[in-house]
Amino acid sequence: MRGCVLVSAICLSLAAQENPLDSAVTFNPGGKFTGSTLPLDRTQVLRIKVDSRALLAAYVTAPPDLKNECGRLRIAIDALLKTQRFALQHDLGMSRLAARKAAGASREEQLVMREQLSPIARERNLAFDTFRAQLKEMSLLDPALRDQLVARLLNRSDQPYADMAEVLSPFLKELERRLEKPVSTEAVLLTADWTGSDGRSRGINLEGFDNIPVVGAKPFGRLELGQDERFQAEWKAASDIGPWLEAKLQTEGTEIRKLESELRQAMSEAYEEVGREVQSLMDSWPKEPNQQALLDRFRALEARVEALKASCSTSTGGTSLGLQELSACLANLVKDGQALVVDSKTWLKDLQESISGIPKQLRTKLEGPLTRVKTAIENASATLKESYSKSLDDLRRLVVEADKLWKDVDVSSRKARRLLDEGGRPASLDTQLDLRTVPGARPETGDLVQVKAVLTKDGQGGRETVAIRVQSFQVEQFGMYFDTLHAALLAVRPTQKSETTTTQLLPGLIVNCRAGIRGWDWFNHTLAPGLGLSLSLLNFDPKKDTELGMAVNLSLFRNFLHVGYGQNLMTQDKYTYVGLNPLVLGRLAGFMR
Amino acid sequence: MVGMLKHTLILPTGDPKLAARLLGEALEDLAVVPMLIFGKGAEAEQCVKWADQLASRTSGASFRRVIWIRENPSQEVAAVLGTLKGLSPAAVLAVVNFHQDVKAEFTSWAGLDPIELEAAFMKGDSA
Numbered sequence A: 001m002r003g004c005v006l007v008s009a010i011c012l013s014l015a016a017q018e019n020p021l022d023s024a025v026t027f028n029p030g031g032k033f034t035g036s037t038l039p040l041d042r043t044q045v046l047r048i049k050v051d052s053r054a055l056l057a058a059y060v061t062a063p064p065d066l067k068n069e070c071g072r073l074r075i076a077i078d079a080l081l082k083t084q085r086f087a088l089q090h091d092l093g094m095s096r097l098a099a100r101k102a103a104g105a106s107r108e109e110q111l112v113m114r115e116q117l118s119p120i121a122r123e124r125n126l127a128f129d130t131f132r133a134q135l136k137e138m139s140l141l142d143p144a145l146r147d148q149l150v151a152r153l154l155n156r157s158d159q160p161y162a163d164m165a166e167v168l169s170p171f172l173k174e175l176e177r178r179l180e181k182p183v184s185t186e187a188v189l190l191t192a193d194w195t196g197s198d199g200r201s202r203g204i205n206l207e208g209f210d211n212i213p214v215v216g217a218k219p220f221g222r223l224e225l226g227q228d229e230r231f232q233a234e235w236k237a238a239s240d241i242g243p244w245l246e247a248k249l250q251t252e253g254t255e256i257r258k259l260e261s262e263l264r265q266a267m268s269e270a271y272e273e274v275g276r277e278v279q280s281l282m283d284s285w286p287k288e289p290n291q292q293a294l295l296d297r298f299r300a301l302e303a304r305v306e307a308l309k310a311s312c313s314t315s316t317g318g319t320s321l322g323l324q325e326l327s328a329c330l331a332n333l334v335k336d337g338q339a340l341v342v343d344s345k346t347w348l349k350d351l352q353e354s355i356s357g358i359p360k361q362l363r364t365k366l367e368g369p370l371t372r373v374k375t376a377i378e379n380a381s382a383t384l385k386e387s388y389s390k391s392l393d394d395l396r397r398l399v400v401e402a403d404k405l406w407k408d409v410d411v412s413s414r415k416a417r418r419l420l421d422e423g424g425r426p427a428s429l430d431t432q433l434d435l436r437t438v439p440g441a442r443p444e445t446g447d448l449v450q451v452k453a454v455l456t457k458d459g460q461g462g463r464e465t466v467a468i469r470v471q472s473f474q475v476e477q478f479g480m481y482f483d484t485l486h487a488a489l490l491a492v493r494p495t496q497k498s499e500t501t502t503t504q505l506l507p508g509l510i511v512n513c514r515a516g517i518r519g520w521d522w523f524n525h526t527l528a529p530g531l532g533l534s535l536s537l538l539n540f541d542p543k544k545d546t547e548l549g550m551a552v553n554l555s556l557f558r559n560f561l562h563v564g565y566g567q568n569l570m571t572q573d574k575y576t577y578v579g580l581n582p583l584v585l586g587r588l589a590g591f592m593r
Numbered sequence B: 001m002v003g004m005l006k007h008t009l010i011l012p013t014g015d016p017k018l019a020a021r022l023l024g025e026a027l028e029d030l031a032v033v034p035m036l037i038f039g040k041g042a043e044a045e046q047c048v049k050w051a052d053q054l055a056s057r058t059s060g061a062s063f064r065r066v067i068w069i070r071e072n073p074s075q076e077v078a079a080v081l082g083t084l085k086g087l088s089p090a091a092v093l094a095v096v097n098f099h100q101d102v103k104a105e106f107t108s109w110a111g112l113d114p115i116e117l118e119a120a121f122m123k124g125d126s127a
Helices: A002-015 A052-057 A064-102 A107-137 A143-155 A160-185 A220-283 A288-316 A323-421 A521-527 A584-592 B016-028 B042-054 B075-082 B114-123
Strands: A022-027 A037-039 A045-050 A187-195 A201-204 A431-434 A448-459 A462-476 A479-492 A503-516 A530-538 A547-556 A561-568 A574-580 B008-010 B033-038 B064-069 B093-096 B102-106
Touching (some): A064 A107, A064 A160, A143 A160, A143 B042, A220 A323, A288 A323, A479 A530, A530 A574, A547 A574, B008 B016, B008 B042, B033 B114, B042 B064, B042 B114
Parallel strands (some): A022 A045, A037 A462, B008 B064, B033 B064
Antiparallel strands (some): A045 A431, A187 A201, A448 A462, A479 A503, A479 A574, A530 A547, A561 A574, B093 B102
C-alpha cells in the first residue's frame, strides 16, 4: 500500500507540472499553414512565421508600366538565351558544311545541307526577333544599357546573345525590386481563436497583431511601428541593466565596507586589550629590589672576604687575629655565603617560574579578545561567502539574461538595418500566440486553435478583403504524459454488510497516464484512454470518520467515462466505481465539429 | 575611318569585269551569308564597319561576308546583281540567302544599328 501511495505521489508531482506547448508554423500565400498540430513541448507558445514577401507579392498592385517592363525584360532575356542555343546549333551545321566544301562537296550537296539548317535558323531568327520586339517596347530601358547590349553583340564572343542576356539580368532584378516596393499599401490582419473543451471559442492575442473582437485591422505601418516599439523595449531593458548592476554593486560594496569596518574595530579592540594585558603582565613582573638586595648582600660578603684577607695578611706579619678568631670569621663568612646562594637560588627559581608562567597568563588574558577577533573574522567570512555566493548567482543569471537580451537586440538591430536597406519594405509579419495568456482557461490536448489571416487593400469603396486564409490546429501532446482530474464517482461495495451502505456518490482525484501517438487522431482525441490511480474519500462505514480508498482507474473518451476497482485503506474492503463526466460531451462535440 | 576589314570584299571600281567576277563568286559561296552594302558616305562606312564586326567569330571560320559596292554598279556588276531575286534599285543594304533571294533589305540608313544588322544577317540563313 505504501508503494501505491508513493506511486500516486510521484504521479501527482509529475502531473502537477505544466503541459507546455511549443511549435512553429509558417503561413504562406498558398493558403495553408505548415503543420496541423501543436505538439506539447517546453512552452505553450505557437510561433507563426509569415512569409510576408511571398504573401504580399501575390497581391501586389504595382504600376502597370513597371509590371510590363519586368515582363518584357523576362521575355527578352529568355529570347536571347533561346537565340544563343539555336545559334550554336546552326554554327555547328555551318562548320560541317565548310568542311564538306573543303573536301570537294558538290554545290547540290552544299545546298541540301543549307536547306537542312534552315529550320534551325528560322527558330533562332524568331527568338532574336522576339528580343528585338521587346527591346523596342521598353520605355524604361536606360540608353547606356542599350549601348552595353550593342557592345556585347559587336564583341562577338563565342556566346554573344548570352552575353547580352547577362547585361539585362541585373536591370530585371532592379525592376523586380522596385516592383515589390508598393506593398506598403497592403494590409494584413492575423487573428487567432482558441476553442476549449466546452466548445466555446475566444480570441487569443497574437503578438504584433490585434484580435478582431478587440480592435480593427492594422496596416503594415503599424507593424513597422510595432517592430520599433519592440526594438525600443529591448533597448530599454538593456539600458536598465546598467543601473541595476550598479545598484547591485553599490549594495554589495556597502556590505563589504560595513564588514571591513566591523572587522577593523574588532581587531583594534583586541589589539588594545592585548596591549593592556601585556602591560598588566609587565607590571606583575618580579621586582628589581629582590635582585638588588641579593647583589648588596653579595657585595657585603665580598667586602668581608676582602677584610678577612687583609686580617690574614696582618696575622701572617705577626699581628692581629688569633687562629680561633679566624676560624670563627671564616665560619660566618661561609654561612653568609651559603645563605646568599640559597637566597639567590630561590630568587632564580621564582624568576624562572614567573617566566614560564607568562605564556599561560598571556593565553588566559588574551583568550577573550582573540576569540572575539576570531568570531568577527568568521562572521565576516560567512557573510561575505553568503553575500558573494548570492551575488555570483545573480551575476550568472544576469549574464545569461543579458546574453539573451543582447542576442535579441542584435536580431532586432539587424532587422532594423534590413528594413532601412530595403527602403520601406514591410516589417516581418512573424508573430506568436501564447496559450498561457488565454484568460481563465488552461489549454489541453484536443483543444482547437484557429489562425486566420486576412489580406486587405485599398479599393474603390474603401478597404477590400483580398484573401482570407484560415487554418485550425489541434493542441496535441505526443508520448506518455500524466493527466489529473477531479471526478464524481459512483462507488459500489461488493460485500453486503447490514450496517454499511453499498453505493455512494463520491468525489475522487484521478491521476491518469496517457499517451499521444502521431497520426492516431481518433485514439488521441476521441477514445483518449487513460490508465492510472484514483483516490476517493469513502464513507461506507458510519463508525469510521475517515475512509480513504485507492483504486486502479481506467478512463475513456476524453475522461467521459471512468471505471475503477480498489480497496478501502481503512477497512480493507474492496470496492468498484463508475463515473461519468457529461461536460466532456461538449468537448467531444467540439472535436467532431 | 573604316580601319582594318577582315570579312569585307570591297569591289574594285576601276575594273568592272573583275568586280563582277568577284561579286559573282562571293554570291555563289554557299558557306557564307553575303551582305551587300551600297554607297560610300559616312553611314555606309559605319555600316560596313559594324557588319564586318558582326561577321567575325572568336573561334572558327566566319560564316558571313560583307560586300561593299562603293560606286554605282557598272553594267557588269549590275548584271550580276540582276540575278538576285527581289533586290530593289534603291537598296542601300541587302542580305541574300543561298537561293539568291533577298531576305533583308534597307533603302535608308536611318534606323540601322548593329542589332538590326545582326537580324538582317540572320535572315540570310533561312530558305
